[in-house]
Amino acid sequence: MSLSTKEKKYCKWFWDETLGGEFDTWGTSTYFIEVIQVGNDLCATRQIEVYENGNVLFYDDNHFADNYGMLCDKPLSKADLLEFGITRAEFEQIWQTKTPINRLSWLAEAEQHDISN
Template identity: 65%
Template sequence: MLTLQKTKKYYKWSWDVSLGGEYDAWGCSTYFMEIDSNLYAHRQIEVYENGNVLFYDKSHLADNHGMLCDKKLDDKNIEEFEISQVEFEQIWQSKTPINK
């Protein structure tokens, strides 16, 4: 019997454009994402230059700052940004989000 395994991958990239408006002072950000085998985000972390951190997941999809990415990602465009699960989990466990 063949068992299909659902694998997750982890990515990190810098976004060099600020949010603008009332959040402009936050500065640029680094995104961390946990992506399922269907290329949808399960967890997302945003770490801003001013120290603010935002977390999104299935239990907290959106708020007035932003939302969990709801678009299917193109793995060909993000594969160069892949990180380990350990690196992702270290950020998830060590950062305190302002939106949860």
């Protein structure tokens, strides 16, 4: 599988463990990750986490960590893409239609800024 430096790829997998602690009631989750090749590594650029209870988290370069978690900081493998690969359309459909709970204050601030300008 050839992957150019700028080409984005997408994968999805089900995580059958809960976060534990105060977020244990969220249940299990499905991860959607966009990756690009950096050198020999496949690095996450955007990530969506959809939890069993309906909570959704988004991470990217503009919001890479918070009290819930963070953008994946471990390289993925080409085998991950082969086994768990999805289309860009599937990833974008989730990114465009879900409302992440870890971005609500950020979105409100952005909307306020747009309204005042």
